[in-house]
Amino acid sequence: MTYFIQQMLNGVCWGSILAMLGAGYTMTFGIIGLVNFAHGEIFMAGAFAAYFALHVAGLPFGVAAVLGILGAIAIGLLVERIAFRPVRGSGMITLFITSFAASIGIRTLFVMLFTDRAKPFSMPAFLKGAYLIGDLFIFKKTIAVVIVLVVVGALLMYLVKKTKTGIAMRAMSYDSETAQSMGINTEKIIIITFIIASALAGVAAIMWGVSYGRIRSSMGMMPVVDAFIASVIGGLGNVFGAIVGGLILGIGETLFVAYLPPELIGLRTLFVWIVLFIIIIVKPSGLFRANVK
Amino acid sequence: MPGDNNQRETGPILKIEGLNKSFGGLQAVLDFSLSLETGELKGLIGPNGAGKTTVFHLITGFHKPNSGRVVFKGINITAQSPNRVTKLGIARTFQKIRMLENIKVIDAMKTAFYLQKPYNVLDVLFQTPKYGREERQLEEKALEFLTFFGIAHLANDLGSDLPYGLQRRVGIARALALSPELLLLDEPTSGLNTVETDELVEIILEIKDKFGLSIILVEHDMRVIMDKGICDSIVVMHQGAVITEGTCEELQEDERVIEAYLGAGVA
């Protein structure tokens, strides 16, 4: 039982990061129809900004976290400017490809500037350590990550459901032309969407740094696929769904590693995808209705 | 083809019995029945949302009915896939014009000759004389159709760039190219001005005779059908159900029709 709970906690920690990434991912898709492959690089940029603030400039953790989020937002807006705005309305495939090109470009630039070596990302003292219950380790960082997820998730839900901006976003996600004719400033909403999604990626980057203690230039490459999966599981465009999807994915991956026979652990990718295929084919709209948020 | 389709029936070319279709909780078509004689032109009218287009979707197999039967030329085509239905000889046009994007009118017409498949893959790959001959014939036939609709000069233009009225014609020409026996026209005059409407009605009557077609014409604007008096008979739908059927004259008196339209107008 301790083993199971410990593994669940591991899964929740990893899942929370995926959830945070997936939430941003799903917003850009739901509201402006962009499958943003550069989301991983926005995430990576956030981690680097925080790393420089923390380790090069020696700023306190709180400031570094804010700078990390700002860094992610900066790259997010850059992606919007170069890879989204000029080709807006040219169809999902074009957007998909420009965002992929932006992803490669930004990643290569970071490798050129900072190499691809792992860089340490030390966690602040108050997050170090764990509470021990019998054999069970409950890490402070896990608690922090979950609290951040809950708080940010609740704020996001409030924003999308209750605020004027959120209503405008939802209107746009249904039909951007109609939304425009209803007097919604779509330009502004797009920018706000990018800012929020990038900020979420920035938060995810800080969570990542704290949880795993290292960052590198190509760290965004794989998690972006996971975030993609998470948002599809939850119904593309549905923020709550993406968060749940991320948690399911994180816990699922962990449990595969925890309970498969050791020689089959390598096949966990296969298991994850098979589960996803079943979900997509049986219920293409994801576990939660898409477009509702 | 499953065996139950082989039982041949005599009589009307199209016979629909007790068709029902609901989407979620919404009953789109309710116990719809219709009978169409060979060579007949039937109007299907009703206010917006009456379920007319859904009936077309059900006939062509685009939607599967919850219950009921569609029999075409004595063959049960209920819930067959659209391509099968088309193969059997039913062609339709669309209310919202569908043009193959970035495709020349002539190529769109050739695509519509798909069913004829006058040559096989080997002919294509080895460029046999048969392929050349048949392709040329397809082109000539396509031009013939376009000439008939008075748009031959536009053969090399992109379909999606044409003005609205001409797109309607391409749409009907394309449906005819499938050499149907039954043509389903979904609001062919919507979005057209009076001159264009008149011309199109002319064309419809002309093709009906020339190709020996049976036609169902869906229209939500009552005047088009009533004023022209082109339909042999008219079916009136309201909220998914047939409320009455009759000739033009009969219906003009019918209170239920007026009520349906007025009710819709008020709502």
Place this chain on the structure above:
Amino acid sequence: MRVREGFTAVARYPIGIGLVVLVLFLLDRSLPGFWLTLFLLFGINTILAVSLNITNGWANLFSIGHGGIMLAGGYAAALFTLPVFFKVDIIGLHLPGWILNVQIPFLPALLLGGVVGSIVGILLALPALRLRGIYFILVTLGFNLIMVSIAENLPNYTNGAMGLRQFPLYTNVWWVWGIAFLVIYIALRLRKSYIGRAFIAIGRDQELAEHMGINLLKYKIYAFGLSTFFTAIGGILWVHLILNLFPNAFSLALVFHVVTMIVIGGMGSVSGAVIGAAIITGFTEVLAPIEEGFQVFGVQVPHLFGLTTLLLAVVLILILILRPQGIMGEGEFSLQGLRKRLSRSKAE
């Protein structure tokens, strides 16, 4: 044009083919190793791009799973083309004897790999064809990752992450460009037949296509089967040129390169796919000396590795901004069209 018409169709082909063969022969003899390899990679990329164009460009089944197909075809062919001593004595694969103890020539291996690629492709397509847009992309993306995972986890049959080596160097100008011209020919011919028109109709408007009597499932499977057949063959040619096969050989990055080719060239255009393949193949290699540092007037320009990749990303975005339909749009390159355009510009 007058003179041309003097030739009959029968006479024109041998002359054209003869010319192409002569050019290939001269290139094969005269190109130094680097340019020859580049030329071969260009040919392989042409095969990949033209065949990917059938699904992604025409039938609008936007697949990014063709890397998995190349992997399946590549391994299927590799198990038969590898020398027996390598399979048995060096890496010790656990395969049935009829695979382990034979080494077959290239042509049957190509066909075998192509068929396996096709079968795997259709097996992928059957459940995936119900899906549209982003879901289809996601499933094909996952397919790629799954194939890599399977190849990694079956070391008894694939040698796992260590991969396979010691392939005979089969790939040459004749195989590559012979097959490339075959694919181009088939694609161009199909496009001008009811089959190609059915593919394109499905790609543009699936419902309309269905109402034109086209059997969606059948044609989607045709498109996928044809495309994956040649994609697998492209993969096998790659394996027997680079002489390497390992689970990550055809990663997502490679698939995106091919997607980029057809997007730059113009989705749906066969000649566009060829042009795109030329640009993407040549781009990083021709510009490579820039990133490696060089001397100008005695001043050493330092290394800037990664620059070409960065430039490629920039160029790709610029092309999509300035000419979203790609270089060729959906049209095809033709001498007449070119002549027409030239005379028009002269007249202006």
Place this chain on the structure above:
Amino acid sequence: MKRLGFLLLVFVMAGSVALFGADKEPIRIGMIASITGDAAEMGIEFMESVLVAVDLINSRGGIHGYPLSVSIVDGQSDPAAFALKAHRLIDNIKVIAGFGACDISFATAAGEVFQAKKTVFTDIAGTTPTIPLVGDYMFMTPIPDNDQGRAVAMYINDVLGYKKTTIFKDIASAYGTKLTEYYIHFLKEFSDDPNPVPLVVTYETFDEDFSPQLTRIKAQAEKLGLEAIVLPTWPRDAPTIAVQARALGIDLAFIGTDGVDTTALIDVGGDSVEGMVYATHYDPSIPGQPQICLDYVEEFRARYDYDPGAFGTMAYDSLMIMVEAVKAVIDEKGEAWWDSAGLADKRTATRDKVATMTFQWTSQAFSFTPEGWPRRALVWRVVENGERVFYDFQSYEDYTPEGVETLPFK
């Protein structure tokens, strides 16, 4: 700022080449490494290392007065690019010899081309023992996995004395998979224990979260009697695994292999890797190394502010193998022959020297077996007070005693 300094140095280097005057044609050697892409982490260290070594050689008058020019090209972590660049080095840049790569697929992609053009090629960091099978022009600098697996198994069994160990196997990497296989095979033989590695946990390159695997180890450690965790990983993974293991309260010993010897081990690993013993190829305090190697380490440290790890040293060794072979050719045949001989002759002569001579300028004296594997010693280092320091030394003869089956393949 460090970056800028690096660029300035490259300018200085260009100047130093100019000093030699025009009468002697430079000796061209090519290096192909993944400086971008998935394997960039190692390629950059190769490049840094080689730039230092080239400077060092040229500042000492080059090779018999011929300036040394190393062309570095980027394989982009893509075997097709490796093959193409290999062609370019051979045909366009006309190198005498080449070296590079960090993985069997990249090494053999380039190696096949070098083999076909009869030019010698040495792999820097790919350790799969089948690499030299490409042909008689292909060699490998690092200790192959079968030898390292044997050496590590022997050391753990005989010296460190752990009876039961567990191992992290990276199924996406040839290095991790192969080393795991050999390690288990030899440990069974040395320990007379049918199951000395009762638990093998797998992961995949690019994984970040190892806590599920570690939790699994923790749950079974007592039952299985585990004493140590062996980490044959890429540089980025071992320290992260160590950090996460310590956080979970796992106090088993860590044993690393040559893949972990980079600055990231301490930077990322911090306190968690303290006391970790690992096998590698070099330590500045190993006995019998030449002065030039010590100078190289000093210069490297001065330039980049960290110690060259296994990867930097392997790149340095690979370069020195070529330099020494070329020098030996000139020694033997004279400068007149070198100036007049054709490129093909020079390449063959260089290959023959590589195959037969014992290298003295490399970090340790060693020679190649007829198959192309190196006979070199394994160095053990330990992390002590946040520094990587010398721990022990296993000579080739130590870990390859008479009668032991070396098991090169399978």
